[in-house]
Amino acid sequence: MAEITFSHISKRFGKYEVVRDFNLTVQHGEFVTLVGPSGCGKTTTLRMLAGLEEPTSGDILIDGRRVNDIPPQKRDLAMVFQSYALFPHMTVAENIAFGLKLKGVPRSTIVEKIDWALKLLTLQGLDERRPRDLSGGQRQRVALARALVLTPKILLLDEPLSNLDAKLRLRMRAELKRIHRDLRSTILYVTHDQVEAMSLSDRVAVMHEGSLVQVGTPLDVYRMPENIFVAGFIGSPAINLLPAHLTGKGNDIFIAIESCRFAIPERLHGACRPYLEQDITLGIRPEHIYDIRFTQGALAYTATDVTVDVVEPLGDRDIFEVTMAGISLAMVTDATGSAYPGMKLTIVFDMEKAHLFDRNSGNNIFV
Amino acid sequence: MVVILFLVSAPLFIMIKYSISDRSSVVTGGAVIPLWPHQPTLEQFRGLATMDRFAYSALASLEIALLAVAISLLIGAPAAYALVRYRFPGIMVLATFLISIRFFPDIVSVVPITETFITAGLINSIIGVALVHSLLSIPYVLFIAMGVFEAIPRDLDEQAQVLGAGKLYSFVHVVLPVALPGLAAAAIYVFLLSWDEFIFAYFLLVFGDLSTLPVLLRKILSWTPQHNLLAALSVMLSVPVIIFTFLVQNYMRTGAAAGAVK
Numbered sequence: 001m002a003e004i005t006f007s008h009i010s011k012r013f014g015k016y017e018v019v020r021d022f023n024l025t026v027q028h029g030e031f032v033t034l035v036g037p038s039g040c041g042k043t044t045t046l047r048m049l050a051g052l053e054e055p056t057s058g059d060i061l062i063d064g065r066r067v068n069d070i071p072p073q074k075r076d077l078a079m080v081f082q083s084y085a086l087f088p089h090m091t092v093a094e095n096i097a098f099g100l101k102l103k104g105v106p107r108s109t110i111v112e113k114i115d116w117a118l119k120l121l122t123l124q125g126l127d128e129r130r131p132r133d134l135s136g137g138q139r140q141r142v143a144l145a146r147a148l149v150l151t152p153k154i155l156l157l158d159e160p161l162s163n164l165d166a167k168l169r170l171r172m173r174a175e176l177k178r179i180h181r182d183l184r185s186t187i188l189y190v191t192h193d194q195v196e197a198m199s200l201s202d203r204v205a206v207m208h209e210g211s212l213v214q215v216g217t218p219l220d221v222y223r224m225p226e227n228i229f230v231a232g233f234i235g236s237p238a239i240n241l242l243p244a245h246l247t248g249k250g251n252d253i254f255i256a257i258e259s260c261r262f263a264i265p266e267r268l269h270g271a272c273r274p275y276l277e278q279d280i281t282l283g284i285r286p287e288h289i290y291d292i293r294f295t296q297g298a299l300a301y302t303a304t305d306v307t308v309d310v311v312e313p314l315g316d317r318d319i320f321e322v323t324m325a326g327i328s329l330a331m332v333t334d335a336t337g338s339a340y341p342g343m344k345l346t347i348v349f350d351m352e353k354a355h356l357f358d359r360n361s362g363n364n365i366f367v
Numbered sequence: 368m369v370v371i372l373f374l375v376s377a378p379l380f381i382m383i384k385y386s387i388s389d390r391s392s393v394v395t396g397g398a399v400i401p402l403w404p405h406q407p408t409l410e411q412f413r414g415l416a417t418m419d420r421f422a423y424s425a426l427a428s429l430e431i432a433l434l435a436v437a438i439s440l441l442i443g444a445p446a447a448y449a450l451v452r453y454r455f456p457g458i459m460v461l462a463t464f465l466i467s468i469r470f471f472p473d474i475v476s477v478v479p480i481t482e483t484f485i486t487a488g489l490i491n492s493i494i495g496v497a498l499v500h501s502l503l504s505i506p507y508v509l510f511i512a513m514g515v516f517e518a519i520p521r522d523l524d525e526q527a528q529v530l531g532a533g534k535l536y537s538f539v540h541v542v543l544p545v546a547l548p549g550l551a552a553a554a555i556y557v558f559l560l561s562w563d564e565f566i567f568a569y570f571l572l573v574f575g576d577l578s579t580l581p582v583l584l585r586k587i588l589s590w591t592p593q594h595n596l597l598a599a600l601s602v603m604l605s606v607p608v609i610i611f612t613f614l615v616q617n618y619m620r621t622g623a624a625a626g627a628v629k
Contacts, residue, residue, distance in 0.1 A: 052525050072528040079529045085522035089544040099530035146530070156529075 001028040002063050002076075002153040002186050004049065009058035011044055018044050020210045022058070026188060031180050033189040035197035036207035036233070042190045043082070045207075046156050049188065050079050062154065073102075077154035078147035082162060084139045086131040092118075092142050093127035099150045117145035120179070137168045148179065155185045161196060173199055194234050198222065206230050223353075228362040231283045231355060237319055239355075240289075240329040244282040246275050246356075255282055255356070258325035260304040262349050271365050272356065280365075283355040286319065289331035291338065292346040308343045322347070382605075385598030386411055411599035421600070424583040427493060431568075431579060432561040434497035435504055436554045442501070443508030444550055448538065450509070451516040452524070462513075466506035473503075473566045481570045491575030496568050500561040507560070508553045515549030516542070555611045562607060580604050 004026040011019040019041040026032045034042040047053040049060055051072035059066050067075055078099065087095050093114050100110045118124050121141040131139055140160060147155060157176075161169045177200060180187055191197050197204050198218040205215045206229075214226045225231035231239050245256045253264040253272050262282075264272055292303050309328065310321035317334045322345060331347065339345055356365045388404040415421045450462055468476060480499060481490070489495035519542055527537035543550075565581040572582050584600050587593075 050525075050529050052529070071533075072525070073531045073533060077529070079526070081522045081526055083520060083522045085520065085526035087523065087527075087541055087545075098527070098532075102531035102536070150530070 001184055003028050003061075004154065004186060004188065005059075005061040005064075006045070006049075007059045007061065009045070009048065009055045009060065011041070011048060011053060012056045018210050019048070019055075022210075022212050024205055024212060024215060026186055029184040029186055031177075031187045031189065031200060031202045032205055033191060033197040033201040033203075034205050034207055035191055035194055038192055040207040041210040042192075042207050043158055046079070046158055046188060046190050049154075050077060050156055051075050075154075076152060077156060078150045078152035079156035080143045080147050080158065080160045082159040084131075084143040086139055086142055086146075088131050091128050091130055092123065092134070095131070095142055096127075096146045096149055098146060103150070113149045117149045120148070121145050121175075136163045137165070137172075140164060140172075148183070151183060152185055155183075155187045157187065157189045159191055160189075162191070162193070169196075176200060195236055198234070204234075206233060208233075224364070224367060225283075225355065226364055226367050228281060228283065228357040228364070231357070231364070235285055237286050237330050237332065239283050239285045241357075242282045242284070242327055242329065244280050244356075246272055246278055246280050248276045255280070255351075257282065257327065260325055262304075262351055262354075265352055268366060275356070275358070275365060279359050281357040281359060283357060283364075284329075284349055285353065286330040286332040288350040288353040289329070290348045290350065291331075291333055291335065292348050293338070294333070294335050295348055303346050303348050306345050306347050308339045308341055308345055311339060311341060313337070320345075382598050382601050385595050386602045388595045388598075411596050412603075414596060415599055415603060420578070420583060421603075424578040424580050425603070427577055428562055428579040428581075430493050431497045431500060432558045434493065435500035435561040436557045438497060438501035439504040439508045439557050440550060440554055443505045443553070444512045444543075444546075445538075446505075447509050447512035448516050448542065451513050452521070462509070465509055468502060469506045477566055477570050480567065484571060490571050491577055493577070496571050496579065497561070499567045499571065500557075500564055503564065503567070504557040504560055507556055511553040511556065512546070512550060515546045515553075518549070519545050555614060559608055559611055563604070 004024075006022050006024045009019060009022040010017060022041075022045060024032075034045060036042050044053060048055050051067070051070060055068065060068055062075065062077075087098065090098070096114050096117055097110050100113060105113070114127065118127060121144060123138065123141055123145065126134065126138060126142075131142070134142065140163060144157075144160060160176075161172050164172060173196065189197075189200060198221075201218060203215060204218050204221050206213050206221065208229050214221055214230045216224075221230060221234050225234060225239075228241065232241060242257050247254050247256055253269050253276070254261045255264060304324060306322040306324040306329075308320050308322050312319040312321075313336060316336070317332055318336045318338070320331050320333065320339055322329060322331060324347075333339075357363065358365055384402075384404065387407045387409065389406040389408045389410065446465070450458060480502075484490050484495050484499070489498065523541055523545065524534075524537045527541045528534070532540065563581065564579075565585070568579045568582050569585060572578055578586060580600070581604065584597065584604070587600070588597060
């Protein structure tokens with residue numbers, strides 16, 4: 001266990017500032033995921049913590065100690081590379097033993113640890129194989145085993161599941177959670193897959209173009225995205241972002257999309273007032289749009305008519321692509337098979353769960 | 368195609384033919400030399416085998432070649448690694464400078480080098496010739512080794528470091544073993560270069576008793592132009608070239624870094 005602090009970290013490669021003013025503290029034993037689209041600087045941030053890149057400015061602290069000038073081999077952390085980076089001339093067992101040998105761990109303990117890791121990652125019987133004779137999933141697990149046997153204070157994982165097939169990825173996700181619970185290492189995890197980020201982490205740190213845009217528990221980030229980027233990035237299927245206009249009439253505030261109007265709940269009026277009669281972006285998640293046939297009447301005043309374009313059945317639920325006044329949007333329903341393409345549908349927006357974003361800054365006006 | 372085939376094989380054929388010719392097929396007293404010897408014989412090879420000077424020269428050639436391999440790899444491989452892995456300003460200038468000796472014809476650099484080696488007392492010695500051969504080989508070693516190291520993913524060194532290895536440890540225990548087949552190819556190339564090299568060896572050894580095989584060939588040529596013996600010597604010179612070429616091809620086939628990444 002260890003506490004990690006990034007303090008005003010920036011990194012430039014020539015002209016390009018790939019990480020800018022990055023601040024984050026990861027608590028003892030916490031599982032934090034850096035998530036963002038490719039090229040957002042998350043891997044660079046991880047590499048700076050590992051000591052493989054030097055920050056252009058700012059400090060990195062591990063347990064309160066500045067580590068900027070400490071070489072990677074002295075930072076007492078383990079990292080799993082996206083590419084696995086297995087040593088091709090060594091067997092699986094030799095690969096796993098590599099770090100232990102360097103630490104001067106006695107031979108008998110090494111053997112024990114290798115057995116433990118092989119069992120944990122269901123690699124039994126492969127210890128004498130070479131990396132080239134392993135499948136992608138096996139290589140990935142060997143890379144993980146090689147890091148885990150060190151029982152590092154800090155474990156860095158760079159897209160470790162990206163090369164696995166869907167089924168194995170799900171299993172490894174659960175496996176990682178269990179390993180984290182058992183070892184209590186501080187884990188910093190990098191992924192571009194927001195589902196992975198949500199399902200694994202204690203906290204999610206969303207990065208965009210080198211900056212940290214929001215940090216919070218998966219639920220917080222999902223429920224209260226601070227800006228339009230986070231809203232669009234977190235959640236699957238992706239949130240609907242619709243151009244809208246705010247209008248007031250007496251004591252009511254409406255959001256108008258083309259000819260459709262949706263009333264804003266009263267508790268949010270305060271935040272809306274400065275934006276009255278302005279263009280704004282409405283963000284509403286597909287799971288917060290309901291078919292009126294399956295809802296109680298309470299929300300009916302925000303109903304509108306749409307046409308179903310596409311139905312994507314997922315088994316337990318359906319995704320509908322619908323057209324509302326010429327605008328296309330997605331909705332999710334667990335009433336599977338309740339609609340077909342071309343069908344007219346009356347839908348309801350759950351405005352309690354909707355977000356409004358400033359057109360210029362992209363910030364969520366409810367935050 | 369036929370022309371090329373003929374041009375390539377004719378000298379080889381003549382060399383081999385002469386090497387196994389009996390005396391009557393060479394000294395014909397004005398008659399046309401036969402296409403194939405009257406009585407093929409291994410007499411010349413037997414003669415070489417019992418000839419002290421041949422054995423000494425072959426041994427000298429071998430020692431020089433092995434020394435040249437050791438020196439040029441010890442210097443060239445780490446230099447290539449540094450050039451590939453560490454980016455610093457002027458790196459291309461440095462790399463160009465390092466291979467610049469190959470820009471000049473050998474005959475141009477042979478005089479200043481011989482001069483220097485005379486002053487340094489390095490003529491007529493195995494180490495002297497080995498040093499010159501290393502000098503000639505290093506550009507090639509650099510070139511081949513840079514290619515080899517470039518093909519090794521940087522992730523491997525970095526992973527080794529994160530796991531607790533210092534830079535030297537990860538070079539010796541991770542990078543070098545992976546690079547070995549490629550470096551072996553470079554080693555064989557150096558060996559052959561040294562084995563065949565004539566001009567520098569000749570200048571450095573011409574006044575002494577020591578000879579490499581090519582120099583011995585030249586020395587015999589100047590005393591007794593006995594065609595069949597010379598041809599036999601040439602064959603002995605060529606045999607290692609052929610053997611090693613096959614070895615190189617075998618090494619080239621193994622993909623060393625397979626399975627390292629993804």
